[in-house]
Amino acid sequence: MPELVFFSGTMDCGKSTLALQIEHNRSARGLTGMIFTRNDRAGEGKLSSRLGLVTDAVEVGDGADLYAYLVDHLSQGRRADYVIADEAQFLAPEQIDQLARVVDDLELDVYAFGITTDFRSKLFPGSQRLVELADRVEVLQVEALCWCGARATHNARTVGGVMVVEGAQVVVGDVTGSADEVGYEVLCRRHHRRRMTAATARAAALSPDVLPVTSG
Numbered sequence: 001m002p003e004l005v006f007f008s009g010t011m012d013c014g015k016s017t018l019a020l021q022i023e024h025n026r027s028a029r030g031l032t033g034m035i036f037t038r039n040d041r042a043g044e045g046k047l048s049s050r051l052g053l054v055t056d057a058v059e060v061g062d063g064a065d066l067y068a069y070l071v072d073h074l075s076q077g078r079r080a081d082y083v084i085a086d087e088a089q090f091l092a093p094e095q096i097d098q099l100a101r102v103v104d105d106l107e108l109d110v111y112a113f114g115i116t117t118d119f120r121s122k123l124f125p126g127s128q129r130l131v132e133l134a135d136r137v138e139v140l141q142v143e144a145l146c147w148c149g150a151r152a153t154h155n156a157r158t159v160g161g162v163m164v165v166e167g168a169q170v171v172v173g174d175v176t177g178s179a180d181e182v183g184y185e186v187l188c189r190r191h192h193r194r195r196m197t198a199a200t201a202r203a204a205a206l207s208p209d210v211l212p213v214t215s216g
């Protein structure tokens with residue numbers, strides 16, 4: 001039976017790498033994938049991984065109908081044996097419904113990849129719909145780690161290394177942002193709640209307030 005599978009995790013846990021591996025393994029067996037993405041850091045119409053691999057993809061625009069796109073593609077006599085949707089958190093809930101219809105009516109497997117929650121630990125609407133509709137939700141096995149060594153479960157947005165909690169839900173960026181620009185850092189829940197990033201933890205450790213008091 002074809003399935004809608006949601007591969008979810010924090011930023012930087014290997015989702016796009018797995019998407020590219022699934023694509024590689026299937027195309028090596030002569031299958032053809034339809035690859036959708038939206039707002040990849042590498043630019044429009046790209047699916048990229050931090051390991052350096054990149055492939056072309058169909059950039060999903062606002063209001064695009066993914067089911068109609070596939071029906072049109074197939075009715076032109078072109079092939080699609082399975083579907084990959086990366087950065088699926090950026091898709092609208094209706095587009096997730098369309099992907100579910102691709103599974104049920106076109107009988108294609110759909111593999112969706114995305115982060116579940118935003119920098120405020122709120123569900124992205126697309127991810128919420130995926131959790132509601134997916135046949136399976138798979139959590140990535142390679143764990144991203146918080147600076148404290150615990151498993152990272154949350155995405156923090158940072159400016160100059162300091163966690164921020166105000167701003168638009170969507171701001172494309174990376175976990176390797178330079179000091180003064182908007183970036184992201186993955187944290188465990190404890191440190192996300194305390195808004196303690198690697199930079200602020202380092203600063204706190206160096207603060208004279210926490211140095212041992214010397215007598216005399």
Ligand SMILES: Nc1ncnc2c1ncn2[C@@H]1O[C@H](COP(=O)(O)OP(=O)(O)O)[C@@H](O)[C@H]1O
Pocket residue numbers: 009010011012013014015016017018048049050051142144
């Ligand atoms: N230089 C490197 N050497 C080995 N693995 C790396 C390197 N850089 C990144 N990675 C791996 O790639 C992962 C990020 O992969 P990516 O597919 O871009 O993540 P995601 O799509 O989940 O944000 C990291 O968690 C790490 O495991």
Ligand SMILES: Cc1cn([C@H]2C[C@H](O)[C@@H](COP(=O)(O)O)O2)c(=O)[nH]c1=O
Pocket residue numbers: 010011012015016039041114115117118119120155156157169170171172173174184
């Ligand atoms: C937490 C959070 C992230 N984003 C953006 C930042 C990146 O461009 C993508 C995630 O990509 P990745 O391949 O999983 O690293 O999402 C955002 O727009 N808003 C957020 O709150």
